[in-house]
Amino acid sequence: MAKKVTIATVAKYAGVSRQTVSNVLNSPEVVREETRRKVYEAVEALGYRVSQAARQMRTGRSRLIATRIESTGDGINGSVLDRFLHALTESAAQNGYRVLLYTAADDDAEIATYEDLLGTYKPDAFVLASTHHRDTRTTWLAERRLPFVTFGRPWDAPDRHLWVDVDGAAGTEAATRHLLEAGHERIGFLGWPAGSGVGDDRRQGWLRAMAAAGQDPTGLDHACPDEVPAAEAVVGELLGRDPVPTALVCASDSLALGALQASRALGRPLAVTGFDDTPVARAIGLTSVSQPLEEAAARCVRLLTRLLDGEAEAKESVLLRPSLVVRDTTYPPSEQSRSGHSP
Amino acid sequence: MAKKVTIATVAKYAGVSRQTVSNVLNSPEVVREETRRKVYEAVEALGYRVSQAARQMRTGRSRLIATRIESTGDGINGSVLDRFLHALTESAAQNGYRVLLYTAADDDAEIATYEDLLGTYKPDAFVLASTHHRDTRTTWLAERRLPFVTFGRPWDAPDRHLWVDVDGAAGTEAATRHLLEAGHERIGFLGWPAGSGVGDDRRQGWLRAMAAAGQDPTGLDHACPDEVPAAEAVVGELLGRDPVPTALVCASDSLALGALQASRALGRPLAVTGFDDTPVARAIGLTSVSQPLEEAAARCVRLLTRLLDGEAEAKESVLLRPSLVVRDTTYPPSEQSRSGHSP
DNA sequence: TTGAAAGCGCTAACAT
DNA sequence: ATGTTAGCGCTTTCAA
Numbered sequence: 001m002a003k004k005v006t007i008a009t010v011a012k013y014a015g016v017s018r019q020t021v022s023n024v025l026n027s028p029e030v031v032r033e034e035t036r037r038k039v040y041e042a043v044e045a046l047g048y049r050v051s052q053a054a055r056q057m058r059t060g061r062s063r064l065i066a067t068r069i070e071s072t073g074d075g076i077n078g079s080v081l082d083r084f085l086h087a088l089t090e091s092a093a094q095n096g097y098r099v100l101l102y103t104a105a106d107d108d109a110e111i112a113t114y115e116d117l118l119g120t121y122k123p124d125a126f127v128l129a130s131t132h133h134r135d136t137r138t139t140w141l142a143e144r145r146l147p148f149v150t151f152g153r154p155w156d157a158p159d160r161h162l163w164v165d166v167d168g169a170a171g172t173e174a175a176t177r178h179l180l181e182a183g184h185e186r187i188g189f190l191g192w193p194a195g196s197g198v199g200d201d202r203r204q205g206w207l208r209a210m211a212a213a214g215q216d217p218t219g220l221d222h223a224c225p226d227e228v229p230a231a232e233a234v235v236g237e238l239l240g241r242d243p244v245p246t247a248l249v250c251a252s253d254s255l256a257l258g259a260l261q262a263s264r265a266l267g268r269p270l271a272v273t274g275f276d277d278t279p280v281a282r283a284i285g286l287t288s289v290s291q292p293l294e295e296a297a298a299r300c301v302r303l304l305t306r307l308l309d310g311e312a313e314a315k316e317s318v319l320l321r322p323s324l325v326v327r328d329t330t331y332p333p334s335e336q337s338r339s340g341h342s343p
Numbered sequence: 344m345a346k347k348v349t350i351a352t353v354a355k356y357a358g359v360s361r362q363t364v365s366n367v368l369n370s371p372e373v374v375r376e377e378t379r380r381k382v383y384e385a386v387e388a389l390g391y392r393v394s395q396a397a398r399q400m401r402t403g404r405s406r407l408i409a410t411r412i413e414s415t416g417d418g419i420n421g422s423v424l425d426r427f428l429h430a431l432t433e434s435a436a437q438n439g440y441r442v443l444l445y446t447a448a449d450d451d452a453e454i455a456t457y458e459d460l461l462g463t464y465k466p467d468a469f470v471l472a473s474t475h476h477r478d479t480r481t482t483w484l485a486e487r488r489l490p491f492v493t494f495g496r497p498w499d500a501p502d503r504h505l506w507v508d509v510d511g512a513a514g515t516e517a518a519t520r521h522l523l524e525a526g527h528e529r530i531g532f533l534g535w536p537a538g539s540g541v542g543d544d545r546r547q548g549w550l551r552a553m554a555a556a557g558q559d560p561t562g563l564d565h566a567c568p569d570e571v572p573a574a575e576a577v578v579g580e581l582l583g584r585d586p587v588p589t590a591l592v593c594a595s596d597s598l599a600l601g602a603l604q605a606s607r608a609l610g611r612p613l614a615v616t617g618f619d620d621t622p623v624a625r626a627i628g629l630t631s632v633s634q635p636l637e638e639a640a641a642r643c644v645r646l647l648t649r650l651l652d653g654e655a656e657a658k659e660s661v662l663l664r665p666s667l668v669v670r671d672t673t674y675p676p677s678e679q680s681r682s683g684h685s686p
Numbered sequence: 687t688t689g690a691a692a693g694c695g696c697t698a699a700c701a702t
Numbered sequence: 703a704t705g706t707t708a709g710c711g712c713t714t715t716c717a718a
Contacts, residue, residue, distance in 0.1 A: 006711055017689050022713060032687065049462025053405070054711035056396040057694040069429050072422060076622045079415060082425040086412050089444045098464060101432045101442040119392025121441060228626035257626055264607075279419045280623050283571035283600055349695055360705045365697055375703060397695030400710040 005046045014042035025050065056122070065092050065304065066100045066123035068110060070130065076254045077226065080276050080291065081129055084151060087297035088127060095305050097124070107136045114140065125304045131155060131163070133197055147307050149300045153319075155197030162307060164299045164318045168198060168275070171289035171322040172205030172249055175273040178287070178324060179247040180213050184271060188220040188238070188245035190231060190255050199223075202251045202275065220245060224255070231258025232265075239268045247271035253278040256286055277325050285327045292320050348389045357385035368393065399465070408435050408647065409443045409466035411453060413473065419597040420569065423619050423634065424472055427494060430640035431470060438648050440467070450479045457483065468647045474498060474506070476540055490650050492643045496662075498540030505650060507642045507661045511541060511618070514632035514665040515548030515592055518616040521630070521667055522590040523556050527614060531563040531581070531588035533574060533598050542566075545594045545618065563588060567598070574601025575608075582611045590614035596621045599629055620668050628670045635663050 011018040016035060023031050024039040031039075042048070056062050069085060072078030089099045100123055104110035114137075117123055124147065128137055131152035141148045142160050150163040172189075179187050189206040192199035203221070210217045222238065224230040231254065238245065239262060248270060250256035256274030263270035274281050277290035299318045306312060354361045359378060366374050367382040374382075385391070399405045412428060415421030432442045443466055447453035457480075460466055467490065471480055474495035484491045485503050493506040515532075522530050532549040535542035546564070553560045565581065567573040574597065581588065582605060591613060593599035599617030606613035617624050620633035642661045649655060 004711095007713095008711085018711095019689060019713085020687085023688085026713075030687075035687080047458070047462070049459065051465070051711055052463045053396045053399040053465070054694090055713075057400060057696095057711080058713040060694085062396070069425075069432050071429055072426055072622065076626060078425070078622065079422055082412075082421065083415055085444075086414055086446060089412050090446045093445065099444040101428075101444060102436065103429060103433045115390070116392065119390070120395045122394070122396070254626065261627070279415065279421070280626070283419060283597065283623070284604070347695095350697095351695085361695095362697080362706075363704055366704085369697075373703075378703080394695055397710090398697075400695080400712095401697045403710080 005048050006051075007048075010039065010042045010046055010048045013046060014038045060122070061124055061308075062122045063097050064100045064121060064123040065097050065125050065127060065301075066102060066117055066121075067127040068104055068113075068129070069101050071103070076228070076257070076278050076280050077252050077276055079278050080293065084129065084293045084297055087294040088300060091294075091298045091301040095301055097301070097305075110137055111140050114146075118146070124308055125149070127151065127300055127304070131197070133195070147304065149303045149307070151296055151300055153197065159315065159317065162303045162312070162317055164296050164303065164320070166291045166296060166320045166322050168201040168289075168322070169205035169208065171275060171291075171324070172202045172251070173209045174205075174322075174324045175249050175275075175287070175289055176206050176209035177213075178326065179249065179271060179273065180209065180215075182247075182271065184247040185215075186220065186243060186245045187215070187247045187249060188222060189217070189249050189251075190222045190224070190235065190259060191251035192226055193223045199251055206249050226252055226254050228254050228258040228261070231255040232262045233258075235259040235262035235270075236266065239263065239266050239270065244268070245270070247273075249273050251275055253281045253286065253288055256281070256288070257284070260284070260286070273324075281325075281327075287327045288325055289322045290325045291322050295320055348391050349394075350391075353382065353385045353389055353391045356389060357381045403465070404467055404651075405465045406440050407443045407464060407466040408440050408468050408470060408644075409445060409460055409464075410470040411447055411456075411472070412444050414446070419571070419600065419621050419623050420595050420619055422621050423636065427472065427636045427640055430637040431643060434637075434641045434644040438644055440644070440648075453480055454483050457489075461489070467651055468492070470494065470643055470647070474540070476538070490647065492646045492650070494639055494643055496540065502658065502660065505646045505655070505660050507639050507646065507663070509634045509639060509663045509665050511544040511632075511665070512548030512551065514618060514634075514667070515545045515594070516552045517548075517665075517667045518592050518618075518630070518632055519549050519552035520556075521669065522592065522614060522616065523552065523558075525590075525614065527590040528558075529563065529586060529588045530558070530590045530592060531565060532560070532592050532594075533565045533567070533578065533602060534594035535569055536566045542594055549592050569595055569597050571597050571601040571604070574598040575605045576601075578602040578605035578613075579609065582606065582609050582613065587611070588613070590616075592616050594618055596624045596629065596631055599624070599631070600627070603627070603629070616667075624668075624670075630670045631668055632665045633668050634665050638663055 007018050007021050011021045021039055024036050028036055070081055092099050102113050104113050126148040129151045131150045133155045138161055153163055153165045176187055191203045207217055222234055224234045248259050253274035253276050256272045259272045274286050274288035277288040281288040303316055350361050350364050354364045364382055367379050371379055413424055435442050445456050447456050469491040472494045474493045476498045481504055496506055496508045519530055534546045550560055565577055567577045591602050596617035596619050599615045602615045617629050617631035620631040624631040
């Protein structure tokens with residue numbers, strides 16, 4: 001077993017005092033160049049690494065960012081948060097932080113976890129995803145002036161805290177415009193029941209594009225829970241009624257998949273766009289709105305580090321633009337799209 | 344800002360010494376019942392929580408389990424590891440551990456991360472997923488006698504370490520039997536190119552079931568990279584040749600989806616089974632082999648805690664049985680399966 | 687620029 | 703059964 005190498009070991013090896021080593025590590029500019037070099041060499045040679053626990057005892061900072069890992073639920077959209085989490089872990093590491101995970105069944109349980117974590121591991125900050133109306137978590141954290149960033153806008157009281165989000169409305173607007181340009185006349189929307197921040201935002205984008213094109217959205221706005229079978233049922237019924245929409249902008253890839261299945265089952269052509277560019281969309285060749293998750297995660301970390309360094313500027317919150325990934329999804333598939341899939 | 348409550352605060356509040364509080368926390372049985380109760384009350388009243396950093400300085404244990412979050416790749420199968428990670432986080436928490444995340448591009452990068460982590464955050468143990476042939480990570484950790492468990496068998500040198508895995512061969516065997524019982528005669532296999540532990544294992548299950556049924560597998564074994572379009576291409580070609588398989592056991596839901604798409608595009612019926620029961624399988628009604636991930640995660644944590652408590656018994660490694668989730672995937676969909684999807 | 691001393695909160699060993 | 707002492711590895715005064 002390798003002997004433990006502490007700051008003292010390094011000091012001895014480099015022929016300086018323990019203090020000097022600490023200085024080199026924490027404020028290098030205060031140490032003479034040559035000494036610094038010697039210390040760095042010793043660190044290298046011995047493979048020294050600062051003990052977080054010891055450092056934390058002195059400084060009170062853990063260099064830990066806590067975040068929740070959600071249960072994947074329906075799953076198709078769950079992959080979005082997983083990708084975000086991956087990107088967050090990477091960005092955090094690049095900035096000298098590590099990500100600590102927890103689970104929670106609901107907001108209250110999550111708040112209870114904050115209390116526990118803050119007493120034990122003392123994470124320097126939290127990253128919250130899936131913000132929603134009447135989000136008690138942000139209130140709780142804000143009241144205690146704890147550092148945190150949300151991935152997702154505050155849907156009620158704007159700007160009580162830092163956040164990063166993706167402009168969902170811009171995404172559905174782009175999708176709608178794309179369908180308009182492809183010559184579609186009756187473009188419907190399939191979203192979630194009104195009342196969810198994200199869902200309503202995505203509906204707005206569709207409405208905006210329709211208005212801009214002088215189209216009447218009346219009777220074209222549909223909603224159901226975010227599940228494939230539910231969407232399939234709704235769209236199945238839809239396709240049996242007159243007038244039939246020729247295209248459908250969906251609030252998620254789950255809904256889009258359901259819509260597509262309904263159209264296939266009934267043999268009625270329907271152009272469909274999804275949201276989140278999930279693996280499924282990629283797999284089945286579905287046009288979908290793609291969120292810049294790596295960018296979002298990086299921004300979260302950046303806001304957090306600045307916040308922790310006291311450089312928090314109130315209005316640094318970020319709204320990112322998504323992009324539209326266009327794929328061929330006419331049904332039945334054209335020869336062209338088929339061949340596009342072959343290696 | 345709430346004043347910091349340490350063990351001393353609790354001691355004063357309860358009218359005992361600091362040590363007694365520590366005893367109550369760490370070896371309650373050594374303290375008189377009444378004193379214990381007083382201390383618990385004080386802890387409760389003050390909302391006291393032990394500082395991990397301080398405890399770690401004394402005990403050398405961080406109560407942290409480190410694990411890698413993988414980039415989702417193709418994504419359809421990625422969701423499996425995400426679910427495992429979620430379950431791991433939950434099991435860990437139930438046992439007083441937290442999960443620390445890291446990313447790594449390959450084995451070497453991962454080993455470098457071990458070195459860093461062990462020097463800084465000092466996780467008590469690692470959980471590795473996606474074991475493969477010539478896995479240098481397990482060797483590195485084992486050589487240093489560091490505590491770890493893998494989710495996935497050691498595919499080369501068996502039993503140099505603790506592991507938990509799911510019997511993939513049993514899964515594909517069950518899938519094959521299911522198809523045989525449904526009356527299929529020519530049941531093919533679509534897997535990954537030979538050489539991957541997991542892939543070869545799943546192929547074995549199919550072979551076993553075929554042999555048991557007295558079927559000749561010659562010419563029915565196919566392989567391609569684990570991507571939907573690749574599978575689509577392979578199966579597309581397959582369906583144009585004589586003799587055509589009537590069913591296909593696939594090594595993943597990605598492959599199964601590709602197979603299904605090919606069969607639909609060509610209008611040739613084909614029964615398909617997938618592996619992992621991913622959200623996609625659920626969404627499109629695909630029969631698939633389901634891994635007991637919660638159970639697997641719980642077993643990992645259990646092995647780890649025992650290992651850390653020195654109760655490590657060499658051969659406690661666990662091979663879990665998957666289950667077959669049967670869904671109706673004939674094409675075109677029968678009335679029955681349709682209606683099953685409606686709410 | 688470098689060194690010496692103190693203490694963060696906890697627990698293991700020992701003493702009462 | 704309870705209290706006292708010491709020290710984990712680090713950084714922050716303060717002094718040299």
